[in-house]
Amino acid sequence: GDSVTQTEGQVTVSESKSLIINCTYSATSIGYPNLFWYVRYPGEGLQLLLKVITAGQKGSSRGFEATYNKEATSFHLQKASVQESDSAVYYCALSEGNMGYKLTFGTGTSLLVDP
Amino acid sequence: EAGVTQSPRYAVLQEGQAVSFWCDPISGHDTLYWYQQPRDQGPQLLVYFRDEAVIDNSQLPSDRFSAVRPKGTNSTLKIQSAKQGDTATYLCASSPPLTINQDTQYFGPGTRLLVL
Numbered sequence: 001g002d003s004v005t006q007t008e009g010q011v012t013v014s015e016s017k018s019l020i021i022n023c024t025y026s027a028t029s030i031g032y033p034n035l036f037w038y039v040r041y042p043g044e045g046l047q048l049l050l051k052v053i054t055a056g057q058k059g060s061s062r063g064f065e066a067t068y069n070k071e072a073t074s075f076h077l078q079k080a081s082v083q084e085s086d087s088a089v090y091y092c093a094l095s096e097g098n099m100g101y102k103l104t105f106g107t108g109t110s111l112l113v114d115p
Numbered sequence: 116e117a118g119v120t121q122s123p124r125y126a127v128l129q130e131g132q133a134v135s136f137w138c139d140p141i142s143g144h145d146t147l148y149w150y151q152q153p154r155d156q157g158p159q160l161l162v163y164f165r166d167e168a169v170i171d172n173s174q175l176p177s178d179r180f181s182a183v184r185p186k187g188t189n190s191t192l193k194i195q196s197a198k199q200g201d202t203a204t205y206l207c208a209s210s211p212p213l214t215i216n217q218d219t220q221y222f223g224p225g226t227r228l229l230v231l
Contacts, residue, residue: 004157009155034218038222045118045119045222045223045224046158046206046208046222047222048219048220051218091157101146101210101220102148102160102163103158103160103220105157105158105159106157107155107156108155108156108157
């Protein structure tokens, strides 16, 4: 079946420093899944941060970026300068669009930004 | 626009007890999903509906779990005889009809279940 791997369970970064959260995936269909980053801020529900449905394209939102790398089967999340308000849990996910859009999630990466 | 609502927000049970979770999706969304999220894991799909029809329930433990969406709007997920291994957060999500954003899911706040 499909799978998503996030290797870092918890990351601590100082405010204004750069961030990268790793995500790799395996898709069992034709291999062109839609890719997502969801985020859960403290006390809030899970919400979409960004998505990319075309290989080679980059998605961006709230200063975060992620590029769909089909060759490396990766979708790493990056930000040049984090803020304390970015502290949250980030989930990488995929869906195989024409298979009904169900999401397969990674285990999540908890980001703590030190002020 | 109101988001996805779920109730109750918390539930504590003894093993063997039954519990029901209720979800009200965003108005106009035809697809509704139920996920189980154990602690320190990502959400895992249990079942999803398009209107009132079950599209995929292959990950739903059918001996104890059931889910319905009789009018294609609200949905209920029921655990007949809870086990400690069912301890998790249960998330409901919905998505709009066939558009470019159909694969964007909107999540409710979840119900946190503890089975003692």
